[in-house]
Each structure stands twice: as structure tokens, then as C-alpha cells.
Amino acid sequence: MSKKKKNLVVIGNGMAGARTVEEILARRGNDLFDITMFGDEPYGNYNRILLSNVLNGSQQEQEIFLNPIEWYRENNITLHVGVYAESILRKSRCVLGADGSIEPYDKLIIATGSRSYVPPVDGLTLPDGQYKPGVFVFRTLDDCREIAEYAKNTRGRAAIIGGGLLGLEAARGLQNYGLQVDVIHRSQHLMNQQLDPQAGAILKSTMEQMGIGVLLGKNTTAILGEDRVTGLRFADGSVLQCDMVVMAAGIKPNAEIGQRCGLRVQRAMIVDNQMRSLDDPDIYVVGECAQHRGHVYGLVAPLWEQAKVLADHITGANPTAAYHGSKVATKLKVMGVEMAAMGITEPVDERDEIVQFTEPRKGTYKKLIIRDGRLVGGILLGDISKAAYLMQAFDRNTPLPEDRLTLLFDIGAPSKKITIEEMPADMQVCNCNGVSKGVIMSCVKAGKRNPKAVMEATRAGLGCGSCKSIVTEIVEFACGGEVEEDPSVHYYVPGVPLAKPELIKACFEKDLKSVSAVFRELAGGKEDPASKPGLASLLNTIWAGEYEKEPDARFINERVHANIQKDGTFSVVPQMAGGVTNPAELRRIADVAEKYNVPMVKLTGGQRIDLLGVKKDDLPKIWKDLGIPSGHAYGKSYRTCKSCVGSEFCRFGVGDSTTLAIKIEHKFKGIDTPHKVKMATAGCPRNCSEAMVKDIGAVAVEGGKWEIYVGGAAGAHVRKGDILCVVDSHEEVLKYSARFMQYYRENAKYLERTYGFVERLGIEKIRAVVVDDSDGIAARLDAAIEASIAAYRDPWQEAYTAARPTEFASLLPVIQ
Amino acid sequence: MTATDLEMTLGPLSQIPPGEGRNFEVAGERVAVFHTRSGGVFAVQANCPHKNGPLADGLVGGTTVICPLHAWKFDVSTGEPTSFTASQAGGGSCKLKTYAVRVDENQRIVLTLQVPEMVEAVM
Numbered sequence: 001m002s003k004k005k006k007n008l009v010v011i012g013n014g015m016a017g018a019r020t021v022e023e024i025l026a027r028r029g030n031d032l033f034d035i036t037m038f039g040d041e042p043y044g045n046y047n048r049i050l051l052s053n054v055l056n057g058s059q060q061e062q063e064i065f066l067n068p069i070e071w072y073r074e075n076n077i078t079l080h081v082g083v084y085a086e087s088i089l090r091k092s093r094c095v096l097g098a099d100g101s102i103e104p105y106d107k108l109i110i111a112t113g114s115r116s117y118v119p120p121v122d123g124l125t126l127p128d129g130q131y132k133p134g135v136f137v138f139r140t141l142d143d144c145r146e147i148a149e150y151a152k153n154t155r156g157r158a159a160i161i162g163g164g165l166l167g168l169e170a171a172r173g174l175q176n177y178g179l180q181v182d183v184i185h186r187s188q189h190l191m192n193q194q195l196d197p198q199a200g201a202i203l204k205s206t207m208e209q210m211g212i213g214v215l216l217g218k219n220t221t222a223i224l225g226e227d228r229v230t231g232l233r234f235a236d237g238s239v240l241q242c243d244m245v246v247m248a249a250g251i252k253p254n255a256e257i258g259q260r261c262g263l264r265v266q267r268a269m270i271v272d273n274q275m276r277s278l279d280d281p282d283i284y285v286v287g288e289c290a291q292h293r294g295h296v297y298g299l300v301a302p303l304w305e306q307a308k309v310l311a312d313h314i315t316g317a318n319p320t321a322a323y324h325g326s327k328v329a330t331k332l333k334v335m336g337v338e339m340a341a342m343g344i345t346e347p348v349d350e351r352d353e354i355v356q357f358t359e360p361r362k363g364t365y366k367k368l369i370i371r372d373g374r375l376v377g378g379i380l381l382g383d384i385s386k387a388a389y390l391m392q393a394f395d396r397n398t399p400l401p402e403d404r405l406t407l408l409f410d411i412g413a414p415s416k417k418i419t420i421e422e423m424p425a426d427m428q429v430c431n432c433n434g435v436s437k438g439v440i441m442s443c444v445k446a447g448k449r450n451p452k453a454v455m456e457a458t459r460a461g462l463g464c465g466s467c468k469s470i471v472t473e474i475v476e477f478a479c480g481g482e483v484e485e486d487p488s489v490h491y492y493v494p495g496v497p498l499a500k501p502e503l504i505k506a507c508f509e510k511d512l513k514s515v516s517a518v519f520r521e522l523a524g525g526k527e528d529p530a531s532k533p534g535l536a537s538l539l540n541t542i543w544a545g546e547y548e549k550e551p552d553a554r555f556i557n558e559r560v561h562a563n564i565q566k567d568g569t570f571s572v573v574p575q576m577a578g579g580v581t582n583p584a585e586l587r588r589i590a591d592v593a594e595k596y597n598v599p600m601v602k603l604t605g606g607q608r609i610d611l612l613g614v615k616k617d618d619l620p621k622i623w624k625d626l627g628i629p630s631g632h633a634y635g636k637s638y639r640t641c642k643s644c645v646g647s648e649f650c651r652f653g654v655g656d657s658t659t660l661a662i663k664i665e666h667k668f669k670g671i672d673t674p675h676k677v678k679m680a681t682a683g684c685p686r687n688c689s690e691a692m693v694k695d696i697g698a699v700a701v702e703g704g705k706w707e708i709y710v711g712g713a714a715g716a717h718v719r720k721g722d723i724l725c726v727v728d729s730h731e732e733v734l735k736y737s738a739r740f741m742q743y744y745r746e747n748a749k750y751l752e753r754t755y756g757f758v759e760r761l762g763i764e765k766i767r768a769v770v771v772d773d774s775d776g777i778a779a780r781l782d783a784a785i786e787a788s789i790a791a792y793r794d795p796w797q798e799a800y801t802a803a804r805p806t807e808f809a810s811l812l813p814v815i816q
Numbered sequence: 817m818t819a820t821d822l823e824m825t826l827g828p829l830s831q832i833p834p835g836e837g838r839n840f841e842v843a844g845e846r847v848a849v850f851h852t853r854s855g856g857v858f859a860v861q862a863n864c865p866h867k868n869g870p871l872a873d874g875l876v877g878g879t880t881v882i883c884p885l886h887a888w889k890f891d892v893s894t895g896e897p898t899s900f901t902a903s904q905a906g907g908g909s910c911k912l913k914t915y916a917v918r919v920d921e922n923q924r925i926v927l928t929l930q931v932p933e934m935v936e937a938v939m
């Protein structure tokens with residue numbers, strides 16, 4: 001009985017195209033259409049607005065994808081990836097791809113977006129028509145890569161043409177490559193689309209403080225340089241020397257494809273309220289290539305609204321759906337400066353009143369334009385705490401409270417709960433993905449009762465991420481406080497559905513001593529490779545010497561006892577307890593480095609020597625020649641103990657920190673821990689060895705005492721350790737460090753550093769258990785860690801006896 | 817020039833401990849051979865399509881291997897990328913090259929290579 005499905009072809013799989021298809025699928029589009037898409041870029045769909053983050057290095061390319069290639073497969077969409085759609089044959093109703101493909105359509109959606117507008121200047125191209133090396137636009141992932149590549153090799157000076165959002169983002173990105181950056185803007189103030197002159201001036205001085213040059217009122221007339229960019233010339237005759245230039249002067253809709261097949265085009269392809277071309281009811285246009293009531297939108301929020309209407313209409317889900325244009329309000333973070341802008345920037349009507357606050361030194365500026373008690377324009381710079389409220393009032397045209405002061409400042413802020421409760425259902429919470437409070441509420445009603453599940457289902461919070469906390473609050477509110485936790489959050493490793501205490505219990509009960517046994521007994525035989533190292537670490541912790549080693553469960557570093565490098569070679573860090581060495585040891589290290597042509601010898605941040613770039617096959621020979629135990633620089637284990645000179649030599653030293661560090665290293669070497677454990681000892685509170693920011697640190701204080709700090713960190717996360725206790729001797733430092741370490745080993749999640757662990761449990765709780773023995777487990781903890789210490793073997797000594805003959809072969813010989 | 821299948825014996829399976837992989841060089845190609853804990857044997861290109869990570873050094877579970885450098889995941893039985901980042905890259909073209917491989921009655925690994933006929937003639 002089923003009617004044959006219609007062919008739906010979509011040209012462009014950028015933000016609007018892919019989103020529209022998602023909306024169509026959500027309206028049972030797969031039952032109605034066979035969907036085919038053309039995408040010029042060689043990827044699935046990614047979040048273009050995060051390209052600035054990729055350029056400035058705060059996000060990886062892989063993190064910004066929205067619809068991976070398999071999404072298309074899973075939804076039965078044929079994607080011509082990397083294929084440009086050349087023309088639309090309206091008579092024969094098909095689309096021709098540049099690769100020769102021909103796709104017939106019953107309905108067609110054009111979502112070709114736009115490209116960078118490149119102003120006509122002299123010297124843009126070489127005689128062959130290509131852009132002169134050093135000239136870039138900033139629109140796609142590939143542009144982003146090319147800019148980064150050139151910037152890395154150039155250093156020097158970069159000019160950005162265009163002082164709007166895009167230009168400033170590009171400026172920030174390039175600054176991170178060590179270039180001196182100047183922004184060139186035609187208008188008299190920055191971001192003139194969104195800001196007034198006063199706000200623009202504040203932004204300018206903020207930028208200049210960050211070291212970015214700003215040239216205003218400058219018209220670029222030529223790009224200088226014979227075979228690559230060397231500078232710019234402006235209309236006033238002045239010249240700026242630079243090594244690269246990024247064009248960020250605006251966008252130009254990709255409307256030619258419509259023009260060629262006879263669709264009406266002004267700035268972009270003109271559509272009606274159903275997002276259809278005025279000239280063909282079977283052709284829809286959406287995104288930056290569409291012009292609706294004279295407007296072409298260059299931001300994502302309006303595109304989401306358009307996509308919904310289009311989907312409602314094309315699927316028949318709501319034949320009367322209509323788009324009435326969008327009010328543009330934006331919340332942005334430019335160069336670390338938070339801002340929100342909406343509506344007009346200057347009064348235009350004599351009824352317009354201005355409410356304003358300025359604090360230029362702090363970079364704060366707020367200005368509202370009010371007409372008949374309603375908001376028609378607003379600029380917030382620096383402090384945007386009132387943005388959510390104001391943007392909503394602007395969007396919905398609601399009357400403002402009489403007390404204008406409350407519009408700009410929170411005076412006696414209402415409690416959070418009331419705010420969420422009062423928030424209207426259709427208020428947009430996630431501006432990247434256009435998700436409203438109401439959608440989140442109904443998602444919770446439909447059974448997704450934790451923030452993670454709601455975010456995955458609605459995509460709220462998965463754009464720039466700035467709204468995650470509000471989304472979480474709304475989910476909590478909607479659950480009436482009964483948020484169901486996502487159980488997997490509590491698993492020790494993802495592949496075995498048990499939290500750490502239950503997992504330990506099960507291992508003891510069932511006598512599970514190897515990783516394969518755990519998978520067999522507790523995970524239905526399903527091996528999850530990512531869970532293996534965590535399990536190996538735990539089993540080694542709880543069974544000490546009885547643990548049945550299975551090298552395949554260990555990450556390569558712990559299999560070959562060295563740290564893998566980017567080119568597949570390894571680095572070797574011999575032990576150097578407390579950073580103390582001697583000429584004989586140094587000589588041996590030097591000999592080894594020479595004998596094996598070690599490409600780099602370097603002092604580590606952990607006070608020892610690193611031999612980098614060692615071939616896998618050479619590792620056992622090197623260890624043998626060194627005759628020094630492993631420094632475990634590769635392990636999720638105790639690492640190293642740094643020390644300062646201390647009382648032996650230092651004129652301020654009040655404790656013997658070097659001897660203590662050596663004792664610590666000998667005691668804990670190689671002990672498996674949930675994550676790295678780094679230690680240090682300092683001979684006085686000047687803290688030269690940075691003991692206060694180590695996982696465990698001991699600092700000597702007057703009177704022969706030692707302060708023990710735990711939970712310190714100075715890597716990606718910086719935290720001063722908490723004082724666990726103050727003790728009188730080296731032996732006590734060792735005792736409490738060991739007990740703390742065992743408590744951490746038994747109770748931390750896999751890959752939870754002590755800074756997270758101590759913060760999660762609280763130092764009071766830890767002190768109670770470890771120092772005051774509140775749980776009566778101190779003796780057991782002490783015995784357990786001593787058992788692990790007793791089971792320790794130096795892996796380098798063991799490995800070059802080669803129990804596993806092919807372990808270090810980078811290549812096995814072919815034996816016929 | 818047409819291609820033919822060429823069977824090559826690589827050596828005893830016992831060289832590869834269960835749950836691990838090792839590299840071989842066959843007719844100028846580097847191949848990573850994996851021996852899974854359930855006894856399966858699979859062969860794929862030796863280097864990760866991301867940044868050339870040595871896949872044989874990765875973690876293996878079931879038929880999944882995790883590259884040791886940046887943790888992209890692949891199914892060694894099909895070559896298909898299985899993690900989000902891996903499947904996304906290069907427009908989905910980062911599938912691993914796979915080789916037919918079996919274990920013969922003497923517990924030796926036998927790999928099938930597609931070689932141009934000319935090469936066969938030389939051998």
C-alpha cells in the first residue's frame with residue numbers, strides 16, 4: 001500500500017542544511033523522502049561558529065563536528081561528500097554534481113550558505129589568478145588549517161581586514177601563534193554592526209591592552225609584495241608592513257546557483273514565509289543564502305527558526321507554519337570580552353530614551369534604548385549578567401519594570417529557583433542550538449532524567465557550552481530535585497557496570513585476579529579495550545603480589561616501560577631520587593646517549609634526565625647499559641619526588657629535604673595509583689621544590705617539624721595542597737604519605753588525580769581517616785601498601801631478561 | 817597489469833601474545849597483525865591514518881584497537897573507524913586497509929597479499 005517515497009535533494013550540508021534535515025527527520029522525514037545531500041566540504045557537518053576556537057587552539061578540530069559521516073549513513077541519507085553541486089535543471093528536476101552525478105528531485109532545498117566577501121583591492125592575486133601567498137579568508141575548516149599552517153611558519157606580523165566579530169576572532173587566534181596582529185577597520189569604531197562608538201572605543205582599548213593594534217577609518221587599496229604578501233597600502237597613502245593578511249570584511253551569499261536556474265536573487269535568494277523560492281514552490285532556500293523580507297541573516301539563531309518552519313511545511317507536519325523574521329540578539333565573547341547586543345545601537349525616534357552606565361577603566365559599558373516602555377536596543381560589555389533577561393524582554397517585546405536600575409544591575413538578586421521557575425517556556429536557553437526551556441522540560445518529562453541525557457537528546461549545551469549550568473539547573477528543576485544519575489558516571493571503568501567499591505567486592509568474592517577474568521565474570525565476556533588499563537591498575541592494587549599480570553591490559557608505555565613519542569619511538573627516564581645524582585651515574589647516562597645515538601637529552605620538569613627518541617628495539621640494551629632502575633615517568637603510578645637542597649647546604653634550610661626525598665623515592669617507586677602521584681620535599685617554607693603544589697608534599701618548618709600537603713597540583717589544573725597534618729620526623733612523613741596514598745588507591749576513580757580526589761572527599765574527611773583513624777582502617781591501609789611495596793620489581797631488570805621474546809621488536813621477521 | 821592473490825607465511829602465531837599486535841613487513845608493506853584473546857587473527861595497515869601512530873602498540877579488546885597516540889578506535893576485522901573522531905576525519909575516508917589472514921594447521925600465520933602480476937613473476 002505504501003506510496004513511493006519522494007526524492008528530497010539538499011544542496012549544502014553546513015549548519016542550516018544539516019539542521020534542516022535533522023528537523024525533517026524528526027518529523028518522520030525518512031518515511032516521506034529518500035534524502036540526498038551535496039556538501040562541497042570534505043566532511044560531515046561541523047559547528048562553524050567554533051572555528052575561532054580551533055584557530056586559537058582552545059578546541060581541537062575533532063571536537064567541533066555535529067553530524068559525523070556515520071550519522072548520514074544511520075539516517076539513510078546519501079551524502080555526496082566533497083562534491084560541489086554545479087547546477088539545477090528545473091525543467092528536468094534534477095541537480096548535477098561536479099563529479100558527474102545526477103540526482104533527480106521532487107523537492108529541493110538550497111542551503112549553500114555564503115563565502116567570505118573579498119573587497120576589490122590591487123595585488124590580491126598572482127598572474128595565475130591564485131591568491132598571493134599570505135592572503136587568506138576565514139570561513140571553513142580548511143581555511144582555518146591553512147591560516148594556522150602559514151602563521152606557524154611565518155611569525156612576523158599579520159593584518160586582519162575587518163573589525164567585526166570575525167576579524168576580532170581571527171586576531172585573537174593569530175596572536176596565539178606569536179604574531180604581532182593589527183586589525184584594520186573601515187568604520188570609525190570596532191564592531192559597528194553591534195556596538196555604538198562608545199562601546200567600540202572601550203573594546204578598542206581592551207584590545208590594545210592585549211597587544212593588538214587597531215587602525216580605524218582605513219580603506220585598504222592594495223596588497224603589496226611580488227610573490228607573497230609584504231604589506232598593505234591604504235587610501236590615505238600610508239603603508240603597513242605585514243607578512244600575512246586575513247580577509248574578514250563580510251560575507252557574500254552563495255546565490256549564483258539559484259540565479260543560474262532563474263530564481264529571483266537580490267542580496268540572496270528570495271523566499272516567502274514558508275522558506276520557498278518565490279519562483280518555484282518545490283524549491284526551498286534556508287540559511288545565509290536566503291533573503292526573507294529584505295533580511296539576510298549572518299548568525300545561526302535565525303537559521304534554526306527557519307529550519308523548523310521549513311521542516312514543518314515540507315513534511316506537512318504543519319502546513320500553516322510560517323516564518324516571520326527574527327529579532328537578532330547576540331551574546332558573544334570576543335577576545336575574552338563578554339558582550340551582548342540586540343536591536344538598534346542608537347536612538348532613532350524621539351520617543352527613544354537611553355539608560356546608560358559606563359566604567360571604562362573596568363571595560364564595563366551598558367546601554368539600553370527603550371521605546372514606550374519596551375526594549376528596542378541594547379549593548380552590554382564586560383558585565384553581561386543581565387543579558388538573559390534583557391534578550392528575552394527584547395525578543396518578546398514585554399514591558400520593562402519601572403525601576404530602570406534593576407535593568408542594569410542585580411539588586412538583591414532573587415534566588416535561583418524562582419528565576420528558573422519564572423522563566424517562560426519558550427525562552428531560548430541554548431543559543432548555539434536554539435533550545436528553549438520548554439523543550440528541556442518536555443525532554444525530562446519524556447524520561448530523560450539527567451543532564452547528560454537531556455543534552456545529548458536536545459543538543460542544548462553542546463555548542464559553545466556556556467549554557468551548560470543553566471541547562472543543568474532546568475533539568476534539576478524539571479525533575480523536582482529527583483535527578484536520576486546517569487549510572488555510567490559512577491562506574492569505575494566504562495566497560496564494567498560497577499562502581500569501584502562493588503567492583504572490588506566482586507573481585508574478592510569471585511577471586512578475580514586478572515583483567516580477562518573480570519571481563520569474563522562481570523561484563524558478560526565483552527572486552528572493552530579502553531577499560532583494560534584501569535582494571536589492571538585496580539587488580540594490582542588490591543591483590544598486590546597475587547595479581548595475574550596480563551601485559552595486553554596495559555597501555556604500551558607500561559608494557560615496554562618507557563613513554564611513547566609522536567613518531568613511535570620512546571623516551572627513557574632513569575630514576576634519580578630527589579634529583580640527586582653523581583658523576584658515575586651521569587657518565588653512564590652520557591655513554592648510553594652516545595652509544596645509541598639518542599636524539600635528545602633533556603632535563604625534565606621532575607628533576608631527572610630524559611633520553612628522548614629511543615628505538616623500541618634498543619630499550620632493553622639501554623636499560624642494561626644504564627644499570628639504573630626505571631624512573632616510571634610513563635606510569636599511572638608514583639612518579640618522582642623532587643627536592644630542594646635543604647638543611648645540608650642551604651643557609652635557610654630547617655629540614656633535610658634531600659635525604660627525605662631519597663627515602664620517599666625508594667619506598668614508593670613504581671606503586672600503581674589511579675593517576676600519577678608526584679611528590680616533593682622542601683627544606684623550608686620558601687618551597688623551592690614546589691612541594692605545596694604536589695600530590696603529596698612535605699615542607700620543613702621551624703622546630704624540626706614537617707607539614708604534609710596533599711592534593712596540590714600545578715599542571716593543567718593549579719591548586720595549592722591542603723595540610724593533612726604536621727609531624728616530627730622523616731619516618732612519620734613516610735607513614736602518613738603511605739597511608740594517604742593507599743586510601744587514594746582504594747577510593748579514587750581511575751584517572752582521578754589527588755587534586756580531584758581531595759576536593760571530592762574534603763580534607764576533613766581524609767584527615768579523619770588517615771590521621772585520626774576514624775574508620776579504624778589505618779592498620780589495614782598500612783599493611784596493604786607495605787604488601788604492594790614488597791611486591792615491587794624493577795620492570796627494567798625484569799624486562800631485559802625477556803620473558804616475552806617479541807616484546808621490543810618494532811618489526812617481526814617473516815619466517816617462511 | 818592485473819593483480820593476483822599471493823599467500824605468504826609470516827611465522828608462528830605464538831610470536832604474538834593473545835590480546836596484542838605485532839608488525840611485519842611484507843612485500844614492502846608494513847602490516848599490523850593482531851591476535852585477539854578469543855583467538856581471532858586480523859591484519860591491517862600498520863600505521864594509523866591520523867598521525868601515523870603504531871597501531872600494533874595499541875590496546876585491543878574484542879576486535880577493537882585503540883591507537884596508542886590519540887586514542888582513535890578501529891575495528892580490525894573490517895578496518896572501519898569506530899570512534900567519533902576517527903570516523904569523522906577525512907570525510908570518513910580513514911578506513912584501515914585490511915588483509916585476509918588465517919592460521920594454518922601448523923599454527924602459522926598466513927597472509928594474503930594482492931600483488932601486481934609483475935611482482936609475482938619476480939618472486
Ligand code: SRM
Binds near residue numbers: 639678
Ligand atoms: C617529560 C616531562 C616534560 C619535560 O620535558 O620536563 C613531561 C612529559 C609529559 N607529560 Fe607532564 N611531563 C613532565 C613534568 C610535568 C610536571 C612537573 C612536575 O612533575 O613537577 C607537571 C605538573 C605537575 C602535575 O602533574 O601536577 C606535568 C603535568 C602534566 C599533565 C597535567 C596533569 C593534570 O591533571 O593537571 C599531563 C596530562 C595528563 O596527565 O593527562 C602531562 C602529561 C605528560 C605526557 C606524559 C604526555 C603524554 O601522555 O605523552 C608527556 C610525555 C612526553 C614524552 O613524550 O615523554 N603532564 N608534567 C616531565 C617529566 C617529569 C618527570 O621527570 O617525570
Ligand SMILES: Cc1cc2nc3c(=O)[nH]c(=O)nc-3n(C[C@H](O)[C@H](O)[C@H](O)COP(=O)(O)OP(=O)(O)OC[C@H]3O[C@@H](n4cnc5c(N)ncnc54)[C@H](O)[C@@H]3O)c2cc1C
Binds near residue numbers: 014166332
Ligand atoms: C569563524 C566564524 C565564526 C562565527 N561565529 C558565529 C557566532 O559566534 N554566532 C553566530 O550566530 N554565528 C557565527 N558565525 C556565522 C555562522 O557560522 C553562519 O551563520 C552559519 O554557518 C550559516 O549556515 P549556512 O548553512 O547557511 O552556511 P554554511 O554553514 O556556510 O554552510 C553552507 C555549506 O554549503 C556548502 N556549499 C555551498 N555551495 C555548494 C554547492 N553548490 N554544492 C555543494 N555544497 C555547497 C558549503 O561548502 C558549506 O559547507 C560564524 C562564522 C564564522 C565563519
Ligand code: SF4
Ligand atoms: S607540556 Fe607536557 S604534555 Fe605538553 S608538550 Fe610539553 S611535555 Fe608534552
Ligand code: FES
Binds near residue numbers: 866885
Ligand atoms: S596517530 Fe592514531 S590516533 Fe593519532
